[in-house]
């Protein structure tokens with residue numbers, strides 16, 4: 001993200017890759033151009049009006065069958081949940097392996113990159129690319145190989161037997177295997193000024209955006225390892241980094257606290273809460289409150305990195321899959337879970353790297369694992385059939 005997005009063109013999608021009628025985001029024209037200097041992210045990322053999946057008559061359990069050709073597929077060898085870099089890379093690999101994947105993309109499809117302007121560290125784009133453009137290209141590539149993408153949120157799943165069942169907007173989907181790639185979202189302070197200035201000096205990713213704060217005075221809010229790590233990382237660029245923590249005791253590890261405390265470019269402010277971010281077009285300063293005395297003061301700053309934790313989007317899977325104490329899904333044997341046939345990719349389990357490129361790599365791994373598992377299942381099924389069943393299956 002940056003406070004000065006570069007000029008970009010909407011992803012055209014060449015004719016091979018994205019037929020006009022079914023191009024990225026349902027062929028809807030999306031104007032991501034931002035050629036007049038700073039553009040608020042909220043404005044740069046035009047809301048996309050996804051067409052609702054047509055819904056047929058409700059069944060006895062309230063779910064809806066969409067078997068008609070016009071209504072799209074609801075059954076697949078692989079159902080992928082999530083449409084960030086992990087989900088869509090899994091879709092590209094699964095589609096090219098003839099698994100005819102369905103992607104349940106989420107109502108806010110595209111993941112965290114949809115609210116990221118400049119992406120300068122995704123390999124293959126020497127001049128950088130806008131996050132939404134990158135995701136549109138991922139999507140077009142997945143659709144080109146036959147992925148069926150539905151922009152709905154999964155509300156409930158049943159992984160008790162195969163095919164696995166997933167419900168979204170009243171429709172039941174079935175998958176012989178499932179890849180969960182629902183991602184994680186940064187936790188924000190919840191200030192109006194924070195939302196307004198996101199991408200104009202407010203960020204939640206130092207690795208992504210630190211570069212844009214060269215020779216600037218900035219602040220990081222949080223008292224965990226992420227805040228300590230980001231503050232230290234940002235000293236590579238910034239002239240001064242103010243680390244703001246609401247208590248006088250850090251949650252982060254001792255070694256990280258010591259590293260930050262000994263860094264001459266970091267100034268630690270304990271018992272300090274961010275009340276408001278000051279600035280119209282860009283971050284200009286912060287209004288701070290002493291959490292002990294209640295005293296308020298203003299501090300000049302050109303950027304604020306919010307590092308108060310991430311929340312994995314794992315709620316609907318928690319009855320079926322193992323989660324750690326923070327709610328991240330646990331994986332075993334690479335991308336597998338405790339339920340055979342259910343795989344996990346991206347930030348919903350990975351709180352260490354959290355990068356688009358690592359999520360994409362993870363999506364590839366999950367798709368390959370799902371493909372191999374499905375193949376092994378098919379072989380096992382073939383050897384356990386009676387001769388009559390085997391003949392019928394031919």
Ligand code: NDP
Nearest residue numbers: 189222223224225226227229246247251307308309310351
């Ligand atoms: P944490 O949950 O550990 O820390 C969040 C911090 O943000 C806490 O200090 C908390 O304050 C503060 N906070 C939460 N909400 C607010 C708010 N509304 N206003 C102000 N401050 C707030 O999250 P992290 O992302 O730092 O770490 C997540 C996990 O990842 C941890 O287990 C961590 O150890 C690990 N990690 C490891 C790294 C490494 O080993 N290199 C690097 C980064 C993360 P309070 O303390 O008062 O609750």
